[in-house]
């Protein structure tokens with residue numbers, strides 16, 4: 200599954216399934232609880248033998264209802280289960296209330312305030328079923344304190360607290376943005392880090408975004424509850440234009456889904472093809488002493504399959520580039536007039552400006568590149584690094600020149616320079632849910648810029664001017680911390696450029712490049728430096744069956 204859903208989308212899916220008579224809310228809740236127990240057993244197989252202890256914390260809504268199911272199912276396996284509730288169980292919604300009552304026939308239930316150190320002494324896991332997708336405001340202090348108490352070792356001599364399993368999502372985290380409601384500006388610190396999160400039907404958008412996705416030891420399991428086909432069907436109708444609130448967000452997974460796998464197959468080259476059929480990418484180089492970034496991008500463009508790649512350098516950087524390029528061609532392009540001249544050749548169909556370019560050169564050359572490509576059907580322009588920062592004083596000047604063949608690849612700092620209001624909104628503390636998310640920010644930026652925006656991070660978001668959005672999450676089992684290395688962004692810009700040269704649509708080029716970039720890092724592993732990324736692509740292609 201690669202669909203991601205918002206809380207509202209998930210509620211709509213569940214409601215439709217229940218209204219159609221296909222399933223009851225109680226049955227969905229039972230499957231959710233079963234999914235949690237199964238994921239616990241798969242994560243810690245040693246817990247499948249013998250009886251163990253569990254602490255289950257239940258909230259005032261259906262997330263709490265899932266908790267009562269988990270408590271009952273664990274008790275049925277012979278576990279000793281201690282349940283603590285927040286709120287008045289008499290006011291639980293009907294399905295959760297029914298499961299509370301079923302649990303009460305099996306065991307007791309204490310208020311959350313009754314937690315103490317002895318509660319955890321025999322527990323193998325703590326289950327957080329306090330709040331799920333219904334969270335709309337900061338956690339009550341009683342709940343926050345309980346979660347911190349359940350996750351913090353009281354003193355150095357005491358044993359570690361048991362790992363915490365989050366039901367659906369860690370309580371306190373907004374399912375749409377991955378942000379902590381009521382968190383501070385600095386870092387949205389989670390109340391605790393789950394060892395395991397078990398969500399239902401499909402991952403929520405917030406699972407793939409920081410801070411929720413920020414811990415590499417955190418495992419995410421999507422448990423099926425029988426609405427997966429409904430999600431896939433609904434996905435086709437979540438029309439981004441008519442229902443922006445239901446606009447679809449995908450998790451990029453070239454291995455995972457038949458239609459996306461088509462993208463993977465497109466990476467293959469036709470047997471009868473020749474180099475001129477795969478486009479010609481141009482990477483603008485900076486001055487002498489700053490040429491490495493352009494060569495990294497050029498190498499990536501060539502490896503990802505552009506037929507021809509040319510580095511266009513100022514006069515003083517020609518010798519330096521010539522000494523280090525072989526398959527990649529080199530042309531002199533000193534200033535704006537020289538670039539305009541070069542781009543008269545319409546076979547040059549993808550241009551990358553930014554890596555190592557220098558801001559003065561960027562200011563000169565970006566307008567030329569955008570002008571030369573505006574009215575061509577099959578020409579793409581990637582603007583990265585200096586090509587973005589050069590317009591910090593007047594972003595609107597840049598936006599009026601951009602066209603729908605462009606891809607902007609800012610990191611958070613460059614994004615803040617071009618879209619200061621969106622960045623401020625994203626970084627302001629989130630006090631209500633659904634909170635403004637990185638997906639919202641990328642979508643708003645793409646709409647304003649009128650082109651594709653790839654907002655970098657371990658939770659890279661790609662959005663285009665139509666509202667289409669996707670996340671490449673280098674998180675959980677795809678965590679690739681070695682990607683945070685000098686030159687890694689230059690390679691990414693080169694990958695996008697190479698795919699544009701091959702004729703990919705801008706948004707598809709950006710999505711595919713982001714995914715390949717992470718896969719190359721995962722394939723290489725620890726010790727990775729930027730130069731390794733293009734060289735690792737053949738292995739990634741082979742694994743894809745290209």
Ligand SMILES: NC(=O)C1=CN([C@@H]2O[C@H](COP(=O)(O)OP(=O)(O)OC[C@H]3O[C@@H](n4cnc5c(N)ncnc54)[C@H](O)[C@@H]3O)[C@@H](O)[C@H]2O)[C@@H](O)CC1
Pocket residue numbers: 210213224227228229231258259260261262263264265292329330331332333334335336337338339366367368399424
């Ligand atoms: N039939 C269904 O709809 C299913 C729901 N499921 C579970 O139900 C969860 C969603 O349940 P709910 O919509 O009841 O919501 P939650 O259980 O997440 O929250 C309960 C209620 O608390 C209130 N609330 C929100 N923020 C609060 C705060 N900071 N302090 C105090 N109260 C607050 C809201 O009114 C909210 O509805 C999912 O996360 C999932 O775990 C699953 O059982 C699958 C089936």
Ligand SMILES: [K+]
Pocket residue numbers: 262327328329330331365366367368369370
């Ligand atoms: K929870």
